[in-house]
Amino acid sequence: MQVHADRDKCEGHGLCADVAPEVFELDDDAVVVVLHEQVPSALERKAEAGARVCPVAALRVST
Numbered sequence: 317m318q319v320h321a322d323r324d325k326c327e328g329h330g331l332c333a334d335v336a337p338e339v340f341e342l343d344d345d346a347v348v349v350v351l352h353e354q355v356p357s358a359l360e361r362k363a364e365a366g367a368r369v370c371p372v373a374a375l376r377v378s379t
């Protein structure tokens with residue numbers, strides 16, 4: 317699984333990083349960074365949950 321982050325859309329709410337800190341973090345400019353190019357299978361559910369809570373739909377999950 318991969319997670320694509322649209323960093324132009326991200327508004328830095330940080331909800332994704334609250335839900336899945338193993339997958340998402342915010343950089344110094346409060347823009348999301350995806351920590352795994354390929355999300356390990358053990359983190360897939362968290363990655364999906366983090367992507368779902370984004371209020372501006374900046375995160376897209378693909379397999």
Ligand code: SF4
Nearest residue numbers: 326327329330332370
């Ligand atoms: S929840 Fe969405 S807007 Fe907020 S930091 Fe994550 S990607 Fe950015």
